[in-house]
Amino acid sequence: MLRSRALIDVLAVDFYRRPTEVVARELLGAVLVHETDEGLACGRIVETEAYTGADDPASHAARGRTPRNFLMFEAPGQAYVYFIYGNHFCFNAVSFDHPPGAVLVRALEPLRGLDLMARRRGMRESDPRLTNGPGKLAQALGVTRADNGAALYDPASRLRIERGTTAPGPIVVSERIGINVARHLPLRFHIAGSPCVSKR
DNA sequence: CACGCGATTCGCT
DNA sequence: GCGAATCGCGTGT
Numbered sequence: 001m002l003r004s005r006a007l008i009d010v011l012a013v014d015f016y017r018r019p020t021e022v023v024a025r026e027l028l029g030a031v032l033v034h035e036t037d038e039g040l041a042c043g044r045i046v047e048t049e050a051y052t053g054a055d056d057p058a059s060h061a062a063r064g065r066t067p068r069n070f071l072m073f074e075a076p077g078q079a080y081v082y083f084i085y086g087n088h089f090c091f092n093a094v095s096f097d098h099p100p101g102a103v104l105v106r107a108l109e110p111l112r113g114l115d116l117m118a119r120r121r122g123m124r125e126s127d128p129r130l131t132n133g134p135g136k137l138a139q140a141l142g143v144t145r146a147d148n149g150a151a152l153y154d155p156a157s158r159l160r161i162e163r164g165t166t167a168p169g170p171i172v173v174s175e176r177i178g179i180n181v182a183r184h185l186p187l188r189f190h191i192a193g194s195p196c197v198s199k200r
Numbered sequence: 201c202a203c204g205c206g207a208t209t210c211g212c213t
Numbered sequence: 214g215c216g217a218a219t220c221g222c223g224t225g226t
Contacts (some may be wrong), residue, residue, distance in 0.1 A: 049207070058207070060222095068222060085208050086219025092207085104207055135208050178207055 009163045013077040013153040016093065020101035024050035025189045027093065027103055027161070029168030031111060034141040035158040039116045041141050043108030043131050044164060047190040047197045049176045051092070053100045057181040061100040071149060072100035079150040079159055081143060088135030091143050093152055093161065106177070106188075108137045109196040117141070133198045169193075 011030060016023055025048075033042040051059040053072075060069040060082070071080045076096035081089055092102040108131040110117055117140035118125040131137040138144070143159065150159040170192040175183050177198065190197045 051207070060207080063223085066223070082207085083221065084206060086206095086221080087210095088208050090207060102207095106207085129209095133208070139209095176207075180206090 008155040008160070010153055010155050010160050011163055016076040016153070017096040019097040020050040020052050020095040020103060021187060023093070023095040023101075024048040024103040024187065025171060027105070028171055028189055028191050029164035029166065031162040031164055032091075032105060032108060032137075032141065033160050033162055034143055034147075036142050038142065039113055041110075041113030041116045042162075043110045043117075043137065043141070045105055045107075045161075046109050046194040047105070047107035047188070049104040049106055049189070050095075050187040051102050051104060052097060056185070056187075058176065058179040058183070058185075059100075059102075061102075065100075069100070072102045074099065075149065077151060077153040079143075079147050079152055081138070081145055081148040083145060084135070089138040089144055090134040091138050091141075091147075104134060105137065106134050107132045107190070107194075107196050107198045108140075109194060110140070128195060132196050 027045050030045050053061045061072045065073050075094045078094050080092040080094050080102050092104050095101040114125040131140045147159050151157045152161045168191050172192050173186045174188045176188045
């Protein structure tokens with residue numbers, strides 16, 4: 001039975017108005033979608049990390065509000081995209097614990113638009129490294145600074161997160177990756193056994 | 201206004 | 214496994 005495109009089942013804004021680690025865990029299995037003039041590409045979220053505020057030294061929001069991180073303080077359900085290492089973009093979904101908070105999406109399982117993603121990444125569709133990292137998935141989906149602030153809960157948004165169609169299954173909790181402070185905190189979540197999870 | 205460094209990736213060894 | 218690439222943000226002068 002076909003479903004109309006008009007009935008896109010996005011996660012409502014209230015989904016994001018909860019503690020960041022809850023949002024991070026429950027985003028597993030959901031589908032990150034990006035529509036551009038080049039076409040639609042989407043993937044199932046299989047790995048996330050939670051970043052909060054003053055209690056989390058590794059968070060961009062740890063030392064208060066700045067022109068870069070202000071969305072973390074006031075925009076639950078919106079995209080927070082930042083540029084890192086002079087080369088890569090990272091995609092986050094803003095949450096709302098007590099503000100601030102955001103969930104870094106670290107890996108996807110490609111679902112649609114494989115050809116487009118492969119072209120953007122400069123590799124074959126079958127390459128397992130297509131979306132198994134924060135910068136990689138941003139490049140594959142064509143997510144850039146221009147998408148900062150996108151309303152992920154809006155069915156009409158070109159960048160959005162839809163409800164997953166399959167249960168994520170067992171979830172593994174571990175330490176976060178690529179940071180030098182607060183690395184002991186159990187704020188990384190991934191779907192057990194997924195071949196698309198970032199390395200380590 | 202100058203400087204240091206990061207929620208990364210890729211290529212080479 | 215290691216290090217370069219590359220640049221904007223945040224902090225301090």
